[in-house]
Amino acid sequence: MTESMSLLRVESLRVAIQAQTGLVEAVADLSFTVEPGETLALVGETGSGKSMSMLALTGLIPVGVAATITGRAMFEGRDLLCMSETQLRALRGRRIGMVFQDPAQALNPLMTVGRQIAEAVAAAGGPKGREIQLLDEVELGAVPGISRRYPHQLSGGQQQRVMIAIALAGDPSLLIADEPTTALDVAVEARILDLLARLKARRSMAMIIVSHDLGVVKRIADRMIVLRNGRAVEVGDTTAVLTTPKTAYTRALMACRPTLADSVARLPTLGVPSPPIIEKRAIQSSRVLLGIHDLQVSYPGVGTLAKPVRAVKGVSFEIREGEALGILGESGSGKSSIARSIVGLVRPSAGEIRFDGALLPDTARLDRSLRRRIQYIFQDPFGALNPRLTLAQLVHEPMLIHGVPANETTIIGLLEEVGLNAGHLSRLPRELSGGQRQRVTIARALALEPELLICDEIVSALDVSVQAQVLNLLKDIQARRSLTLMFISHDIPVVGHMCDRIAVMQDGLIIEIGARDCIIQQPTTAYSREMIALLKR
Amino acid sequence: MMAQLRGISLGIAAEVLRSFAIAVGIVVLTFFLLRMIPGDVVDVIGLEGALTYEQQANLRAEMGLTRSWGEQFWLWLGMIAGGDFGLSSRFAIPVTQLIGAVLGSTITLGLSALTIGICLGIGLPVLAAIYPRSAFVWLAEAITIWSITVPTFSTGIAAVVVFAVWLGMIPAIGNLSAPALILGIDIAGSIAKILREDMKEIESADFIRTARAKGLSRTRIVLAHILPNAMTVTLALVGLIFSNVLTGAITMEIVFGRPGIGTLALQAIKGRDYPLVQTIIIWLGIAVIIANLVADIAQRFVDPRIRLR
């Protein structure tokens, strides 16, 4: 009986990298196969080795990185790992096509889109003019003058379609897509994934999708592999694995994410079983803590004569004491601008902001006492801490500025409240992980005992498992200190998990606002309906 | 499209205005700075052929040097506005004529050096990038280090020594190839340094990974992807390079004793020849400003991200 030859057969792949902290095994003993025409997903968090394995297979490991690669990778009968650069180059772009994560960065900014696709076609030995066909295939053919446009003139979705066209230029038998939709909005992501599915079917092409997002995997992959720290932890049919995961890790990975049907107060995490849940006060006072009326925010346009960009076009809402309001919207909807204008990072061009009844005249010059009561947590855990200050200094600073007496005990207390300890006092930010830094940012915000806490995409830059930990922490803190929360995010399940009421923003306006359950179960506007529907698939 | 053109032109207009303001600044600064130097042309003339105090005073009055600085400045401004840069106080010949006589020489030197500089300065890094394991890499590094390490000034003198003393081949004075070559290599070194660094940085950019994933040859990646992106950065430095060429040419002229703007300026400063010095410095400064302006405008047109918003 002849064994049908797999398109790609990887055996005991091992990639060791010389990193700052020593020799690191990015991929350790990974084996899998890909059959012609099937879609395999590699799933894992940061550091799982999923991207590195793909780069190693195609010989695209970045130039400055010293990597040792062992194992076998038989592609169409030949071992990729034994090939020279010239041989690999012949395969890339022809038999194997690749799509990467951030299309804005992945395209040459100085070349028109048409030329970049044509270049790929020429390199693969294709006929001139084929780029028109390719553009049609990725459904960009209808856009007027698309080939003469430059990458920065296209939207994220269009850029990614161009990337896909480039990858398809040589009629590959295998398409490798590394986090193809991570940088895109939810709606766009869905369309790109559908496109990929259609292309795959039409061309009978095999696909390897690398992702951290189980939702993506569910939509498009036939089989999946869960990677953890460079090793395959679970392999199997997508539906099988996702319905009945066999390993604790996979189970935990799936459970970490808040779901829409969530009424769990606390997310399970990959961690020590957490202390008992503190019940939030059920009674909410009716005192309005923050009132926004017809807020408008504009930014000066780019370029000497450009018109100003209206980020927020007239937004009104209230937050009552003790509640958690979620502001939900895609990037560019204006949600961050609202937050920034409340704390004075941006001047509103019109509208009123009232805190505790008092009108805030000019938020850029807020009264000290008011500043204490409103605190803001940034998204970027890597940039939000002064790299030269120790944690002790960082946590002490807000108190120092406001003249609040503080000693080491107070500071240690704050650190412990966020899950760090006294041993971290003399550490510098770069010695902490992303999750730990975010905890420090929270500790700083709490130092002044604020009443209102504005969280701007605070977990978006973190891995799923770490997200869960930080969200749990936040919920505990909110309950313990009776904080009012304004939670901004693009991530619907997270907002659903954290908030009592949700305001949906689109294009600078709030299109819908209401209780969490109402919005999620019965969205009234078409936009929200589409968003929620995409998640349910 | 029209809006975009308007946008760009407004940006350009702003730049032009700024440059003009700086040019004015140069005129003013030069004028008053020179006047601060002790002694004037009459002193210098007086040294040569002993003039009595009375004769000196008369001469000064004749030349208008007794007027207040403010007055002199307005007169000067008026003259320049009319395009008349005055007569050299030493030689009583129109300043423009004196400068014109040597300008050609300086320009030749500058241009030759610039040509060598550009050819080597761009060629070597490109070749080094295409053939990473070849001698080109070593050459590019060497030329970069050379330009950092050895000031043209001392290279020039050493070259004079070498050629004149030991090889006895080329007369040190007046010849073109030696100073042009030395300056050219120096310029090449500074261009190469910037270019190499930029190219290395771009090498790790995402779109180069895409280019590699397309299966393009190394040559094509370097020429079509890395180089254009590196050049847009280098373009911003054209003004600086121009300034360096100018300074270098002047230095070379002084060292090699070659007639040119440099030696002329030196003479003029020593001789307190105000009109000549002022005019030279103003022209040089304006030349640099124009070079910067051209570079700025070129940048706006070359980079599509700026050109089309």
Added chain:
Amino acid sequence: MRALYPPGSDPDGRAFVLDESEDRPVAGPTRRFRFPHLRLGTWLGVVIMGAALAIACVGPWISIHDPNDFSSTVNAAPSDIHWLGTDDLGQDVFARLIVGTRLSLVLGTVAALVALLAGTLAALFGMASGRIGNLLVFGIVDLIRALPGVLFALALVVAIEPGTTSVVLALGLAFAPDFARITRASYLQEAARPYVAAAFVFGASPVRIALVHILPNITGALVTQFAIILPRCIVLEAVLSFLGLGVSPEYATWGRMIASASSYTEEAPHVLLAPIVALSVLTFAFAMIGDELRRRFDPARRRIMT
């Protein structure tokens, strides 16, 4: 490329692992001193600098002759008595070279410091004083940069009676714009970072933000610039000396040596070459060190060209 994390220690199947084991820091704990891993060129630079500093300190004691002593033999070739020969006035070249080392280093450092102070303060002042102040200060900065450095310094030295002070001042002013520009650029860059916004939201005063948050984080760029400008000061001083407008005549700087020796290239080339080689070697050392500093402190930033 994302940071890579060392593999966790738990085999599969265990239900619980330590908190945050998946989430690792980018760098290990900062050990107070780690022996630096440098390139060959940089090591060379450091060694040369060390030697130069040593010579500058103990110089006067190790040379046999007094640099200002006239001997009878003029333009002599190197010999046992005069290691590098004598110059046109019979002075010992070696001794003068040594003295010149100290002079050049001191002069260069002082001039570069003047440039640093003048440039940085001017930039900070310009940025703090609103639109007009800004335009004014940086207009002047651009103005000085538009003039060829040599001529500017020349004119300044001549304007303020030639001498050591005027040379130092002229050099300082000629290079101050470079510091001004880099102060401004680095400041603006840091000011755009989230942690500065965070300090603002906490209610920190602009003074506090500048002193505690921004300035400490731009010292790297400034130090790098210092290492680049210092050798330029030394070279410019040499050029000025060559033109007869350097420091007071009793100081035997390399520039002066080059100047006087250039008339005797035929008879005594060694007298000319010695200071030239010394100058080149020192400049090389600074360049290597400056390059390494830049690699460490300015890695991902667009270089502000000087």
